[in-house]
Amino acid sequence: MIFDNWDQLEQAVSSCENCRLCETRIQTVLGAGNPKAPILLVGEGPGENEDKQGIPFVGRGGQLLDKLLLHVGLSREKDVYITNMVKCRPPKNRNPMPDEQEACIDYLRSQTALIRPKIIVCLGRIAACKLISPDFKVTSQHGQFFERNNVLLTATFHPASVLRNPPQRGLTVDDFIAIKEKLDELLASELGRDC
Ligand code: URA
């Protein structure tokens, strides 16, 4: 079911029992940031800190994400909205399973419809495989842009992966620079049209 207002969406998610992840969560994590942001960032699922605080990307990965955003001049509060493929923490931070992602996908669809972002950024393989293409390879396809329904989709490395693999850091910085440039381009062409 697709929700067309935030109150109903928040209510539905906070009491959702559509998949087994409801049994082990402390609380649901819907998302954070600007609900009118031009960029929607999508991770995998809440980790331990996120489950405790009810806010996405607040652990070590989140701190790296904050740094990346700051580095390219994007504000976490104003320019982006951050969420995950699943809104409940998978036990021991395992990957969310395909049936769990499917059970949760309408919440992400609702968020996308409400936010109407210009660019959707998949953070890591899980989001990229579900949102861009099932055989997506982050190592070779990160930083590429794909258009679907007038929205641009792209993927970069997951912050947790960058923490484990320092050589990915530079590539991820470059992807964020390209995302910011793409956004500036889109905003400039919109202004051009209005004149
Ligand atoms: N990793 C994710 O994919 N999402 C979070 O919210 C935190 C860590």
Ligand code: SF4
């Ligand atoms: Fe519901 Fe999504 Fe949580 Fe599963 S992960 S219980 S579908 S909110």
